[in-house]
Amino acid sequence: MKATGINFRHLYFFRVVAAEGSVTRAAERLGLAIQTVSTQLAALEQSLGKSLLTQQGRRLVPTDAGRVALTYAEQIFELGDRMQEALNEADVGRTRLTVGISDSLPKLIANRLLQAAFGIDAPVKLICVEREFETLLADLALHKLDVVLTDRTVRATASLRVFSHLLGESEMMLFGTAPLARKYGRNFPRSLTGAPMLLPTRNNALRGRIDEWLLKHEVRPDIVGEFEDNAMLNTFGRDGRGLFFAPAGLEQDLRGQFNAVPVGGAPELREQFYALSSERRIRHPAVEAILTANSGLFAA
Incomplete structure (x- = not known):
């Protein structure tokens, strides 16, 4: 059956059931009747034409299709949370900057680079995450991050639209x-x-x-x-x-x-320092500030 559109309320219920491993516990967490959650989960599976959960012992676990759906559901609701946070920041005139920092990058260098972001006209709310390089690339490609600071470059490909900007x-x-x-x-x-x-x-x-x-x-x-x-x-x-x-x-x-x-x-x-972006042309004002920062930061 061809899907005619996803009901995101149904998708949210599926996400909670998958996390709890039980319709009963999911209903308790949501404050809803068990029948309500079960009915809406069945409606999601019918609309997708796929079985998303299967019984394994006492728990409900995602099927192969369910694991795929859950991956996208996590991204969808994380982006929704970020959208709400960004709108809240906009209400107070503040710019949100989410930066991924490679665990191999000297933290003192990262600190210097990020200082440039605070020079823009609008106040900045800075959110930094430190992870392995490959994880940061994946998050950048999914637009979970505005920029990645690292000590290595990466080539853009047809499947990976990531661009390297040499900072110094x-x-x-x-x-x-x-x-x-x-x-x-x-x-x-x-x-x-x-x-x-x-x-x-x-x-x-x-x-x-x-x-x-x-x-x-x-x-x-x-x-x-x-x-x-x-x-x-x-x-x-x-x-x-x-x-x-x-x-x-x-x-x-x-x-x-x-x-x-x-x-x-x-x-x-010599060690090189790069900013990685998901687009060749940078539009975030704080990221622009980082890219145009004085190269004297790297002088001995």
Whole structure:
């Protein structure tokens, strides 16, 4: 049977039943009669021509078609919630900016980039989420995010309409606590053989370039930790667990927040920073501000 249109009230009831695993519990949660929920769920299945739920033990669980429908239902109602929030923000003259931040991006860099968003005429309500890169891409493609800040680029394809905007780049330096810097700063970088070092994991865009730099200088440090999250890496560095690379432009921040001092520079080793958008032309004023921010943010 060809669907003639979805009743979103029915779809909402399906979502609640799927979450509760029971028509009875869903009816209690909704404050409705069991028959009402059951009837409207049946009406949704009839309109779609698909069975959405099946009994598994004592629970109702989604069928294959139900899992597909539930995925779209979650997106629909999340977008509805965002629409209501955006309308509420508009009533008070405030612009909502939802930003995805890659877990590999230095948080101090993310903070600097986001400062530009507060320079627009309208006040900004900032919502930041930090997730894995692939998850952020999916959320951006579904318009759950206005922009993604990351340290890697991505190519737009027919199935993935995502565009990369280079914000800038910074040369890297090796940092560590003062005792480690004194011990390994002499004869840098040859002194790094055997030095304790904290590195990003191999799925990080910077890791391959660090490995090449170490190979070029013929040094073999003792890699005592690998981290997906940059903030965690810096925290271990602050505790003196090992040396770590960071953008040279963050030297003053690292001194103040992490008691880290430079061990040596790696000017040929550079990290890029990107803003990813779902459209080539940016229309959000706060995202425009981020893209046009002074490139001096990345100067050493």
